[in-house]
Amino acid sequence: MNFSKNITYWYSNNKRDLPWRKTKNPYHIWLSEIILQQTQVNQGLPFYEAFVNHFPSVFHLAEANEAEVLKLWQGLGYYSRARNLHASAKYVANELQGVFPNNYKELLKLKGVGDYTASAIASFCFNESTAVVDGNVYRVLSRYFGIDTPINSSKGSKAFKALAQELIDGNNPSEYNQAIMEFGAIQCKPKNPDCLACVFQDTCVAFNENRVDALPVKIKSAKAKKKYFNFLVFISDDGKTILEQREGKGIWQNLYQFPLIETPSDISETVFQEHLSAHSLLKGQDYTWSLYNKDAIVHKLSHQHLYTRFWIINIKELNAQTIPINSIRDYAVPILIGNFIEEFSF
DNA sequence: AAAACGGGGTT
DNA sequence: AACCCAGTTTT
Numbered sequence: 001m002n003f004s005k006n007i008t009y010w011y012s013n014n015k016r017d018l019p020w021r022k023t024k025n026p027y028h029i030w031l032s033e034i035i036l037q038q039t040q041v042n043q044g045l046p047f048y049e050a051f052v053n054h055f056p057s058v059f060h061l062a063e064a065n066e067a068e069v070l071k072l073w074q075g076l077g078y079y080s081r082a083r084n085l086h087a088s089a090k091y092v093a094n095e096l097q098g099v100f101p102n103n104y105k106e107l108l109k110l111k112g113v114g115d116y117t118a119s120a121i122a123s124f125c126f127n128e129s130t131a132v133v134d135g136n137v138y139r140v141l142s143r144y145f146g147i148d149t150p151i152n153s154s155k156g157s158k159a160f161k162a163l164a165q166e167l168i169d170g171n172n173p174s175e176y177n178q179a180i181m182e183f184g185a186i187q188c189k190p191k192n193p194d195c196l197a198c199v200f201q202d203t204c205v206a207f208n209e210n211r212v213d214a215l216p217v218k219i220k221s222a223k224a225k226k227k228y229f230n231f232l233v234f235i236s237d238d239g240k241t242i243l244e245q246r247e248g249k250g251i252w253q254n255l256y257q258f259p260l261i262e263t264p265s266d267i268s269e270t271v272f273q274e275h276l277s278a279h280s281l282l283k284g285q286d287y288t289w290s291l292y293n294k295d296a297i298v299h300k301l302s303h304q305h306l307y308t309r310f311w312i313i314n315i316k317e318l319n320a321q322t323i324p325i326n327s328i329r330d331y332a333v334p335i336l337i338g339n340f341i342e343e344f345s346f
Numbered sequence: 347a348a349a350a351c352g353g354g355g356t357t
Numbered sequence: 358a359a360c361c362c363a364g365t366t367t368t
Contacts, residue, residue, distance in 0.1 A: 036363045043354060043362085077352025080366075114365045134363045154347065181363055190361055191357060218360090222349075249367090251351065301352055335353065 003144070003200075004169040004176055010199050011179030014186065016041075019048060021178070026100035026125045027058045030110075033117045034085050038078060041185070047076050058100070061086065062093035070254060070332035077335075079253060084112030104130045115161070123173040131164035132177045133157070136184025141167075142216035143188060146205030151216045224300070228266050229308045230275070231258040231337070233292070235346065236315050240322035242281075243331055251301065256331040258310070266296060266307055276313075287315040292344065299336045310340055 015021070018041065020032035031051050035044040050072055055061040061069070066086050073082035088110040092100055101107045103126060107118040115133070122128035131137075138151040141160055149156040169176040187194050195207050206212045234242045243256040261275055269291060276282060276289065292310035299306040323331070325346050333341070 033363065038352085038362055038364055040355070040362050075353075077354085078364085080351065081364090084365085112365065116364055120363070132363075135361070136363070178363090185363080189356095219348095220359095249350090253351095299353090303350060303352095 003203075004167055006199055007179045007183055008169060008172065008175050010187075011175060011182055015178070015182050016186070019045075019052075024125050026102075026121055028052060029121050029124050030088075030100065030113075030117075031085075033120050034081050034112055035076070037081060037117070039076065044076070047073070055089075058089050058098055059093050061089035066254065067332060071330070074255075074332045074338060075335045079255060081112055083254065084110075087111045088113070100125075102126045104128055120177065123177045127174060129168055129170045129173040131161065131168045131173075132181065133161050133164050134181055134184075136181040136188075137164055138216050139190065140180055140184045140188045143193075143206035143212055144200060144204050146209060146211060146215070148215065148217045150219045152219050222303070224303050224305045226305050226307060228263045228296075229306050230261040230263060230267065230272065231308065231310050231340075232261065232279075233258050233310050233312050233340075233344070234281075234315060234318055234322075235312065235325070236318045236322065238317070239325050240318055241325050241328065241346075242318065242320055243323055243328070243333075251304070252334045254332075256333050257337050267309075272311060276311075281318070281320055282313075282315070285315060285317075285319075287313055289313045292340075297336070306336065308336060310344070 020029060023029065032044075032048050035047050035051070051061075054072055055064065064086070066083065069082050069086045070079060073079060076082075091110065092098060100121075101109070102122075104118045104122040107113055107121050108115070113121070119130040119132045122130050123132065138160055141147065141163055142151060145163070147159070147163075149159055151157070151160060164180075187198060193212060195201065195204075195212060198204065198207070201207055206215050232242070234240075242259055244259055245254060245256055246252045247254070259281075263271075263275075267275075272291075290312050292312050293308075296307040296309055299308055328341055328346075
């Protein structure tokens with residue numbers, strides 16, 4: 001029994017029952033793969049159901065507004081995935097008459113579809129023998145073969161892709177690709193893998209050399225930078241507030257937020273008062289304000305730690321583009337804002 | 347080659 | 358606090 005046969009057999013006995021495993025429809029597989037990028041199955045599952053229900057076909061998705069797509073994506077993170085998903089849906093619907101590309105090379109042309117996702121769709125839907133290499137595959141291969149090349153180096157990504165491609169079962173690339181990922185997800189886990197009940201115990205290099213905990217090797221990323229966000233939650237006497245759409249580069253592109261004052265460090269109420277006095281929206285206006293959260297809310301992204309304060313500003317009238325507070329839940333917002341909206345009694 | 351890009355779960 | 362997740366794109 002070789003590696004591929006063994007792992008495919010393990011899969012047939014241990015795989016989870018997941019909705020995208022009941023279909024070969026490339027639209028559904030594509031949706032699931034984009035949603036699952038850097039996202040655990042349990043987190044992605046409800047979003048997959050929501051997208052399939054809300055957009056039953058690629059044409060429904062293509063005809064939606066980006067705002068609607070972002071709203072449904074709210075809370076899942078990496079919002080470029082949603083923007084690229086929508087752009088690619090338009091491309092498939094309008095340029096390809098709704099017919100998905102049926103091979104790795106053409107799939108790679110879709111925005112948001114890289115090497116992993118193109119390989120996944122090509123193999124799952126069209127039985128093309130292209131190996132997937134995701135975080136699970138890196139872990140399983142580095143341990144089984146005892147490879148300590150950093151998985152996130154360019155040398156490593158090429159080497160592991162080549163190895164995976166050598167190992168793929170050409171007779172059943174779909175099952176094999178899913179098998180090695182599932183094996184990594186539920187048995188050859190990052191921490192406390194179940195080596196004592198592993199079918200590869202005899203031949204796993206890491207297990208036999210006691211190097212399981214040392215593999216895979218990964219180059220450490222830079223520490224997260226701290227940022228200081230002050231959100232201005234305006235409340236007018238006639239029930240309105242202000243939401244602004246984020247634009248340009250950076251986090252949360254095209255999502256909405258309360259007007260933001262970013263400062264180089266955490267600020268006191270005294271310093272905040274100075275910012276407010278200089279604010280264009282409030283020139284010559286009567287208003288009262290209060291700080292919602294005495295301790296900064298720390299919102300942790302992979303590369304930034306956001307120290308956040310919400311400042312409530314009551315004002316008679318707003319001379320700016322406003323929205324009715326009772327429609328605030330229609331807008332796609334970062335979960336940091338969404339949590340505040342749910343928590344705060346307007 | 348390195349950094350940017352979210353949010354949630356585990357250890 | 359560090360690490361990980363069915364990665365991709367930009368710098």
